[in-house]
Amino acid sequence: MITLTDFLIVSAALFCIGLYMTVSKRNAIQILIGIELILNAAILNLVAFGKYDKVNNSGQIFALFAIVLAAATTAVALAIILNVYRRYKTIDPNDITKLRD
């Protein structure tokens, strides 16, 4: 039997890898991938705990909501990244230091 603790450890590891990517990468797309990893770790936790709620399915339904939210975030974030690239010709967050005017 797979216990809850196993799932929690896997999702903790994924969360920390995502955190490392978000903090250290110098490319906006890779930072986005790190954020997706963090979201997936959260979804794994929701799904693992949702196993113990057969009547209301709260865990699984909120996992679905989290997936939809992730899709919405990615669409907006990629639109922003493309705009930033058009203006600055780079997507390194360290180089983007100027305001519009």
Add this chain to the structure above:
Amino acid sequence: MTLLRVLFYFLSFIAIVSALYAASSKNLVRSIFVFFVTLFSLAGLYVLALADFVAVTQVVIYVGGILVLILFAFMLSGKETLNVLQKQEGKFLSMKKLPAILLAVLFFVVLINVVFKANADNLPWVRDAISLKNEITPKDIMIDNIGVNLMTRYLLPFEAISILLLVALVGAAHLSRKEGKA
């Protein structure tokens, strides 16, 4: 029972190793494509947690939607994105990355501590669920129940999220519009 554990360890090993590779790779394209593997193995883990509908949604939305979007953004932003990465040559453990690695490892230690202190398998409500037979067993089919719950109990968050999706769609279209007319 043991086959289940073997499968779980196999899938979580693939998920963590491919995530580590995506984090350590300097090549953006490789990092994106290895992220595919992570998402697929996570879908497998959802199946092992008896959430097959969430697993299918993960494959459809993440692999079919989000990764294709990321690939498009990468291709539209051109060669420059690769040059940024080629500049920072060096070892895997460079001094610049040390704070980030330290942060991630310390946070991992804290999380593991919390997980073992919380002792999730003996939580009162989890034990109640097991004793009241409120636990999903592998023979249950949850999809119809999810659909009914989505339309009754969770109708308000469902509608809220649909409005949020519309807002995100309009916002993304507005952001990626040609400038000058604004």
